[in-house]
Amino acid sequence: MIDEQTFADYRSRINIKEVLEDAGYTFYKRDGLRYPAYVGLDNNGxxxxxxxxxxxxxxxxxxxPPQIKLYSVTSFIWEHPQLFDEYEFGMKExxxxxKVCQRLLNIQVEHKNRSIQNSIARNKPFDIKEYKIERFNPKDFESQKPFYAFFKSRGIDFATRCAFQDSFVLASRTTKEGNSYKNLSFPMYIPGQPDKCVGFEERxxxxxxxxxxxxxxxxxxxxxxxWIASPKNTALKEAQRVYVFESAYDAMAFYQLQMRQESGLDKEGRQDLxxxxxxxxxxxxxxxQIQGLLKAAPQASFHLGFDRDAAGRVFVANFIDIANKRSIVAPENVPHEMREFMESFDKLPKTTKELLDFDDDNYDLLPDDLRELYLTFDRANDLALEYHESHFICKEDKQDAVDKMRMTWKDFKEAFLxxxxxxxxxxxxxxxxxRELPxxxxxxxxxxxxxKKQFSLTDVVETAFDENGMDLTFERQEENEETKHHGFKR
Incomplete structure (x- = not known):
């Protein structure tokens, strides 16, 4: 007789390394063996x-890293269902x-270091062409009806739906087994690459x-x-304010709450939102994600709307830590050919104006093309000064020399930046x-x-972690769910 396995059994019998490999991660030798690292690979390996x-x-x-949350064998599968072949839409975690653990217990894991080719095959990149897309049209009632239940249950009103109409879809897909499903989907893009959808956040x-x-x-x-959205279609690279949340629903809820404040917003405040x-x-x-946002919107202020719980505080701390370490013009963060030039500064400049006000002696450290542009400006600048001091040059020629000097400086400055x-x-x-808090x-x-006033910050802080830092929230949730589960036996 074969006994039914519990989650505790899985955690004692299965190595977390096997789960990571099964999820498509590859052992990364360069990080050493004392603290084994497993990395994700793109479709180019x-x-x-x-x-x-x-x-x-x-x-x-x-x-x-840089998060401190620990995953066990079971909580990793629970929180990353899309990484496993057994997952189907609507399946309980x-x-x-x-299913995953029972399969792992019945196979002999012989090859610990999954090959790049196998990892790529297991991690087929997202392809939006595999989905049938339905869009929301504020002027077409029939197009609006399929979206109603998704947003009504979340309290998102019609005005907010219209404001974000270009940033959500209904995406339908039929699996190779013939199962069809439809989700409210929020298209995701790599910051700075707005033309290629790389996935969906699904509800x-x-x-x-x-x-x-x-x-x-x-x-x-x-x-x-x-997921990137703007009611006025502001590009990320042009944004003055970027609001960051853990879900698209939260972002839309924040917008709606701000727009209907009892104190009221003036016209300028509403326009800013x-x-x-x-x-x-x-x-x-x-x-x-954080690095991509900081790089794509260097001029923006970032408003962090992460949850009011222990994890949310960790996310804020991580964001701040990464931002503080990211000196935009630090030598290690600039193109290789610019590093020697940047290292010539005794103190890193605070603005582009300070950056461009470098010593003439340092121009020789620039790459060849930029050095040539600078020398062209330098010659034009000398000629303009010479004409300005001369009593034999007419006013029109002096102005032409000044205009040429300004144009060569503009060419150098644009190429340099x-x-x-x-x-x-x-x-x-x-x-x-x-920090934006609910x-x-x-x-x-x-x-x-x-x-929904069903949240106690004190309870979360006291119960979320054990003395070793292990996140117990999902372990408790798993065990509660497990008591309801029947029919899965090894």
């Missing part, structure tokens, strides 16, 4: 920056854990209690991709970060919109 899990020594768990059809499946579409690049850019990381913000991916007038020293007693902005 290259590492995806920020998509790395570190296995804890003497513990059967892993974490994804507890059932998925049983399933709501149940009677308002709950719904949430996750990512198969193949989504969640390590770099984010409409011109801002709203971002969702689709869950835990990764290093790649473009090489460093900078914009004129940019602050190079700090990133302005603002009102007291609400976990997130969507709960506040729904007036």
């Amino acid at each position: 290259q590492r995806i920056r920020g998509d790395k899990f570190i296995v804890m020594p003497n513990k059967n768990c892993c974490f994804q 507890s059932a998925l854990v049983h 399933g059809y709501p149940h009677k209690d308002g709950s719904a499946r949430k996750g990512m579409a198969t193949g989504t690049n969640a390590s770099e991709g984010v 409409k011109e801002a850019v709203y971002v969702s990381t689709g869950g835990n913000p990764s290093y790649g 473009d090489r460093l991916h900078l914009q004129e007038g940019q602050n190079l020293e700090t990133v302005n970060i603002v 009102s007291q007693d609400y976990k997130d902005f969507n709960d506040e919109l729904l007036d």
Whole structure:
């Protein structure tokens, strides 16, 4: 007789390394063997920056730096369902854990270092062409009806839907087994690359209690991709304010709450909200997502609307830490051919104006093309000064010399800043970060919109972690779900 396995059995019998490999991660030897690292690969076999899990020594768990949250064998599967072949739309997480773990217990894991080719095959990149897309049209009632239940259950009103109409779709797909499903989907893009959708943040059809499946579409690049939206279609590179949340629902709820404040917003305040850019990381913000946002919107202030809980505070701390370490013109962060020039500064400049006010002796450290542009300006500048001092040059020729000098400086300045991916007038020293919190007693902005006062910050802080830092929230949730589970036996 074969006994039914419990989640505790799985955690004691299965190594977290096997789970990571099964999820498509590849052992990364360069990080050493004492703290084994497993990395995600793109469809070219290259590492995806920020998509790395570190296995804890003497513990059967892993974490994804820079976050401190630890995953066990079962909680990793629970929180990353889309990484496993057994997952199907609508499947309960507890059932998925049983299926994946039982398969792993019945196979002999012989090859610990999954090959790049196998990893690529297992991680087929997202392809939007595999989906049938339906869009929301504020002027067409029939196009609006399929979206109603998704947004009604979340309290998102018609005006907010219209404001974000270009940033959500209904996406339908039929699997190779013939199963069809449809989700409210929020397209994700790599910051700075607005022309290629790299995945969907998904929300399933709501149940009677308002709950719904949430996750990512198969193949989504969640390590770099984010949902990006703006009521006025402001490009990320032009945004003055970027609001960052853990979900698209939270972003839309925040916008709606701000627009209907009892005190009222003036015309300028409402315009600022409409011109801002709203971002969702689709869950835990990764290093790649944060770096991408900082690089794509260097001039923006970042308003962090992460949840009012222990994890939300960690996300804010991680964002601030990455932003503070990212000196835009530090030698290690600039193109290789510009590093020697940047190292010539005794103190890194704070603005592009200071950056361009370098000593003439330093121009020789510039790349050949920029050095030639600078020398062209320098010759034009000398000629303009010579003409200005001469009593034999007519006024028109003097002005022509000044115009040429200004034009050559403009050519050099634009090429110089473009090489460093900078914009004129940019602050190079700090990133302005603002914490946006939901009102007291609400976990997130969507709960506040729904007036769901079911959150105690003290309870979360006291119960979320054990003495070793292991996140117990999902372990408890798993065990509760497990008691309801029947029929899965090894």
